[in-house]
Amino acid sequence: MGAGLTMQTRVSGRELLRDVVVMEGIVKVYPGGTVALRGVDFSLRYGEIHCLLGENGAGKTTLMKILAGSLRPDLGRVVVKGEEVRFRSPADAAKLGIGMVHQHFSLIPSFTVAENIVLGYPEEGVRQKLKLDIEVLAEEIRRFSEDVGLPVNPNALTRELPAGMKQRVEILRLLYRRADVLILDEPTSILTPLEVGELFKALRKLKAQGKTIVLVTHKPREALAIADRITVLRRGRVAARIEDPGEIDESGLAELIVGERVATSVSKVGNLARGVRRPALTVKDLYVLDDRGVEAVKGLDLELYEGEILGVAGVVGNGQRELVEAILGLRRPVKGRITLLGVEVTGKPVGEVISLGLAYIPEERLLRGVSTELSVAENLVVKQYGKEPFCRRYLINVKLIKEFARGAVREYNIVAPDINSPVKFLSGGNIQRLIIARELSLNPRVVIAEQPTAGLDVKATNFVHEKLIELRNRGVAVLLISADLDEILKLSDRIAVISGGRIVKVYDCVEAIDLRELSEYMLGIRR
Ligand SMILES: Nc1ncnc2c1ncn2[C@@H]1O[C@H](COP(=O)(O)OP(=O)(O)OP(=O)(O)O)[C@@H](O)[C@H]1O
Ligand SMILES: [Mg+2]
Known part of the structure; x- marks a missing residue:
């Protein structure tokens, strides 16, 4: 980490003073081949609220995970506070003051607010405090939360808190680690409008204390309500940078998010006439x-x-x-x-x-679509197992099941070591083929x-x-x-x-x- 700046950098001296984060040419390809980022430049100024917009799958979370050290880019550079960095973990990013609140809560529900805030804090002293005196800890967290303007009840059980409060605890967790660049990934999607108002008030307070904030959202209205600057991602690229959000309106922003597209419909040959709709x-x-x-x-x-x-x-x-x-x-x-x-x-x-x-092709394939420990063949017939022709008079016809499975594997090009190998060895695309093969075999x-x-x-x-x-x-x-x-x-x-x-x-x-x-x-x- 911290290789220092070399001469080849495109970042100028002025930008170094102004920008707390500069990301250049970031490319990320996931195993499996999805290109999530195709060369993204992104920067954050000291003390700004920066909204990152884009539709589902645009690459927002990927970009922010790279900044927060939980993913590594395949190409590109990241400069934080004037130094080029190569984060190997979120802890590396945390050392430079970068912290992220993820799309899904990461708090431990059975812990108190205070415990969640100090949890995993690296200093030995705190661990001691946690062991020795819960009261002292609670008092410290109460004072801390009031000082930063986001008061919480340190003794409350986390699972009993409403979503807005949980989020506040997550933010306090980062602040307690002295983060000064806070990344919030779609914090508003689970909040009521009232809670969104509270969150925005809190973010403005943090900004007044000099914190830099990235807010990831889908909603133009929210971005326009709070952003100093806006970056729009579309399909892994920067679609727009808006330096002055005062100059754009909601529908202009919506257009940037969705972009220009042609509704190219596929061949509709064979489609039933629209007149006879049943x-x-x-x-x-x-x-x-x-x-x-x-x-x-x-x-x-x-x-x-x-x-x-x-x-x-x-x-x-x-x-x-x-x-x-x-x-x-x-x-x-x-x-x-x-x-x-x-x-x-x-x-x-x-x-x-x-x-x-009715057949169902689910999104959460591993949770709902298949039993990962069962074999390819078993997964293919799991819905018809007890029925004819696979089962006759309580006798399961293994031969027929295998024949059927081999046929499906061939027809749907399922790449698997063997029809008897467990589905957990298959790639995502092949699991999806398997599910489709199974669902469609039910006619x-x-x-x-x-x-x-x-x-x-x-x-x-x-x-x-x-x-x-x-x-x-x-x-x-x-x-x-x-x-x-x-x-x-x-x-x-x-x-x-x-x-x-x-x-x-x-x-x-x-x-x-x-x-x-x-x-x-x-x-x-x-x-
Ligand atoms: N762990 C992963 N493995 C493979 N592909 C992934 C993974 N995470 C994300 N992707 C893919 O990368 C692309 C970008 O995803 P990303 O999560 O960054 O988008 P996003 O803008 O945050 O979307 P959303 O608004 O839905 O949260 C998508 O095509 C997604 O399917
Ligand atoms: Mg996301």
Whole structure:
């Protein structure tokens, strides 16, 4: 670490005095081949609030993880406080005052606020204090939190705190380690509007104390409310740098986020005529709570027809997950009606819903899609195991299962050492092929695909796309839920925009879509 500046640097002396962080030409390729960053320049001035915007998958978290030392760039340089750095861990970054609050909470729920704040603090003295005197520690944290203007109750149990307070604890954790560059990755996505107001007040206080803050967000409105400067990322590149946010409005910013695109739809050959639309899935006035008991779906209406791909466009976290779980029977709606192929399935158990002819291609493949310890063959038949022809009179036909598995592996090009090897040895793209092979072998009439290509390489992505189109051409109804607008535009016959737990707009004709308007619906500017 700290190799010092060499002559080849593009950073000028003036920038060194002004900028606490300069990142140049950052390239990051994930194992598996996703190019997350394609040469990004990014800088932070001392004492500014800098908003980093961009749609899902633009590369925001990747860039910030590199700055915070939890990922290493493949190319490019990072200069912090005038020194070129090569962080090997978050601890290296912390030594230079850089700290990050991640998209998901990292606090220990059963600990008190004070314990969470000092947890892992390197100084031996603190560890002693923690052991010897909890009261002293609590008092110190109380005073500390008041001094920085973010008061907390040090004795409160972390799991009992509302989201806004937990976030405050995470920020205090960083400040306690004397961080002066704070990175907050989408802190507002889990907050109520009131809590967002509180957070912004706190951030302004920190700025007044000379801290530098990066706020990652999807929402133009938030960026315009608090940013000194804005950087917009799009598909791994800087799409815009805004030095004076006073000169741009929400919809201008939305356009920069989404960018210019052409709605290039794939060949619609074989698509059923639009005149004869038979509904396959109908959702009426649906209300569903999320894990925290907050209404995530609120009054949602949706109609999916046979032989179409209906793309549900939206920023992650706007009720998509809860909608899917409600349809699948994994989450009980508080209100509303779901009808699948003419049968009301509201609140019905998942097995019953699936047996009507519903297939599901999930986003969290490892959690929901497969059993990683089971073999390729077992995973392929797991849903039909006890049924004919694989099982007859309680006898499992191993030979037939193997034949079926070999056929599926061939047809879907699943690269696996062997049909008997556990699925945990497969790459993400091959696991997705396996899931698709299994789901489609059930001859579904309705398919829900949830971020079906997230994290897949180009080849695997194309494969998934071809399969979805093939299904649609066979008359299957496909509900495609994706945060990837390109994917939605490429595959959908119709597009529904989800925002704030409701479908706020439906486009019946994708070819004539106004992308600026679409992005405004997605980002909550229009409703
Ligand atoms: N651990 C990983 N392995 C492989 N690919 C990844 C990994 N993390 C992210 N990616 C991919 O890298 C790209 C950039 O992801 P990143 O998480 O940086 O985006 P983001 O802008 O933070 O998106 P979001 O708004 O959804 O948080 C995406 O295509 C994503 O699928
Ligand atoms: Mg992110």
